[in-house]
Amino acid sequence: MLPDPVSALALPADPAVAEGAPQLSCARVEPLREIEILDEYGERRRILIPFERPLTIYVDKRELVTLMTLGAQPELLVLGYLFNQRLVQRLDEIASIQVDWEVGAAAVTTHQGLTEIESRTAQRVVTTGCGQGTVFGDVLSHVESVRLPDARTARISQSGLRALLDVVRQQDSLHRRAGSVHGCALFQGSQMLMFVEDVGRHNAIDTIAGWMALHGVQGGDKVFYTTGRLTSEMVMKSAQMGVPIVVSRNGVTQMGHELATRLGMTLFGRAANRHFLCYTGFERFDAEPLPAQAPAVRVVAG
Template sequence: MARIDDISDYLIAPDPQSARLTRAVTGTDQNGQPMDLRVVEERPLTIYLNAQEIVTAMTIGDYPEYLALGFLRNQGMLRKGEVIKGVDYDEELEVVVVRTDGQTTYEDKLKKKTRTSGCAVGTVFGDMMEGLENVTLPATQVRTSDLYTLAAKINRTPSLYLEAGAIHGTILCQGNRPLVYMEDVGRHNAVDKIAGWMLSENVHPHDKILYTTGRLTSEMVIKTALMGIPVLASRSGFTAWGVEIAGQIGLTLIGRMKGQRFVCLAGETRLIRDADPTQVADEPRKMGRKGSST
């Protein structure tokens, strides 16, 4: 699929040519011939909330302020109505300090960690389901024509994934327009950057779609719901718990979006099927086990 040159729809687009995000390395191919390529960088980022150290995350190093804000928000450590007095990033120390008008008392929460299935070993502090009981998602309708348009635009956008691989993308969308495209070694980091940008810009979530290149796991469903976004879509597959939670909380969940095909796992009644799939450019099916197509 050809890449697109016009990324003017995006408020934030990937920057695959940034020298800071990749490093040149030399290897040998299957024939023993030398080859040069670029690989994604990983950097530690330590996040503080006021005077308390919260976590050190491995990240590609872009948008550290958004990552810190989004991580703290999605962990329930930034309460609704809490005043953020400042976000300070020290590039040399690789530290972000988020300062609020309240005191930080999360010692008990930090003792309970859940390692998630996210790449780069995502970590959730406290109860993974904490806060979902208070979530009410709007019954936002989704046009299948918008889904097809978004998938085509996103899959053709120049990105670190296309440049170097080994990375996940998450895109905040509205209607058929992709707004903010974040990438990172872990899809949880990419989602947190989106959450941090939305918090910083005071963006309303109820008419948005979150598109991810990664799997639709319980972690992804929970984070999307806690952000107030009613629709989550992906090229990839899904887990049973992710599907179950989506159905319980009223999240529209759409997976395996490739060419003409997709599977709606939850929220079928909120889909407006206004596009003829046969008029959409398809992608070749891959052969799975025992010769079955996937």
């Protein structure tokens, strides 16, 4: 049995499950598979690679979408997907989520059905990036109704950002052992509350959204971290989770930048160790600039 990917740092115990939470199966599966490879030296050896699986979501026996996932926490992935697609608004709308890997399906049962599901899922947008995701077109029309806390109550300092990045640096991960995955984390200050990896960054953020919904965790005082680039999809989902500050190891797209600016979100990119770029939301950031580096002196031999 491989070690748990979050075992390097002790995460706090999950808060209590929120009132009205659905019944969930526990269908977590091993995310890595061992294979034999031939390297550039002509040597055969065994390595680990991510084990990607299709998971088809059925809502009240109606097929909705198929997600490609590692299957680390599939019930939370499905729950977060439904919330981030705005197909459900409240936790108590869902009676149960049951995942069965023998048939690669997640059966979602609601209490009273989802209203107008046909029209709400008619338009689909295939999003960018590895493990391509699907966003239903109706989501984009609602995102600007999101109200985030103002800059007086939701802030981050440069030292706080460094502390967050240091926690991420120490975190054991599937990526270190096998590569080919994205990681996402939810922070309160420098404390990591939740960490998950998947083949697509959109799956990882949906899993965190599911965890937040299941436990009634609010996003206003949280920071979201991702290894993936900040596309419009990632910015949109962070906003719907109520998280106003987002940190990425990668960069930002034009649409991601524009959407974050309109929503008043703070985006950090190219963030690793002591380095970062703050793209938007400067008013939430308490900067503590590093001393300017002296220019290198070129020595010319005489």
